[in-house]
Amino acid sequence: xxxxxxxxxxxxxxxxxxxxxxxxxxxxxxxxxxxxxxxxxxxxxxxxxxxxxxxxxxxxxxxxxxxxxxxxxxxxxxxxxxxxxxxxxxxxxxxxxxxxxxxxxxxxxxxxxxxxxxxxxxxxxxxxxxxxxxxxxxxx
Numbered sequence: 001x002x003x004x005x006x007x008x009x010x011x012x013x014x015x016x017x018x019x020x021x022x023x024x025x026x027x028x029x030x031x032x033x034x035x036x037x038x039x040x041x042x043x044x045x046x047x048x049x050x051x052x053x054x055x056x057x058x059x060x061x062x063x064x065x066x067x068x069x070x071x072x073x074x075x076x077x078x079x080x081x082x083x084x085x086x087x088x089x090x091x092x093x094x095x096x097x098x099x100x101x102x103x104x105x106x107x108x109x110x111x112x113x114x115x116x117x118x119x120x121x122x123x124x125x126x127x128x129x130x131x132x133x134x135x136x137x138x139x140x
Contacts, residue, residue, distance in 0.1 A: 003049070004112070008105040010079035010086050015055035017086060019045055019101045023112065023119045027103055029140040032125030034064055034076070036140065038085060041120070042100040050087070050099040055079070059086075066128075074100060 003022040009015060027043045030036070052059075060080045063072035074088035088100040103109070109116060124134040134140075 006106045007053075007108050008086060008101065009107055010055075010082050010084035010105065012079060012082040012084075014058040014081050015079045015084075015086055016053040017101075017105075018051045018053055019043070019099070019106070020049040021045060021101065023115050025119075026121045027116065027119045028100075028121050028123055029137070030123050030125040030130075031134045031137075031140055032066070035125060039104075039140075040085070040088075040100075041103045042088070043103060044095070045099045045101055046095070047097040047099065050101065068128075 002024070003020045005018060005020050008017050008019060021043050023043070025043075027041060029041050034040070058080050059077045062076040062078065063074070064076075065072050072090075073092075074090040076085055076088045078085040084105065086102055086105040089098070090100070091097050103116065122133040122137045122140055123130045124132050126134065
């Protein structure tokens with residue numbers, strides 16, 4: 001599979017976006033407290049591969065600074081009307097400006113479901129170890 005353009009939105013439709021995703025690069029399920037509580041399954045994209053199509057003025061922002069860190073990893077963006085988290089955005093030295101797009105918010109992924117399910121990489125964000133899978137992934 002190569003990079004393909006998908007469309008996504010929140011539940012009420014106030015926010016919509018376009019994302020060019022290569023699922024062969026993988027998707028992520030993390031066990032840090034915010035990702036596990038929200039069941040956030042995401043694909044990381046470079047800034048050029050993401051575009052808000054409508055509703056930027058309807059997006060709210062939530063940031064959380066992990067213990068022992070000086071800044072937030074991501075700005076979690078969600079619709080003010082329905083509360084659905086559609087994506088996160090951040091800056092990291094190794095990635096530059098990036099987006100973490102919610103797989104659940106993608107509207108047109110049905111034909112690629114098998115490939116997407118095989119793309120999951122589990123990371124141990126709870127222990128700041130993004131290179132290794134946590135011991136227990138059953139609830140992720």
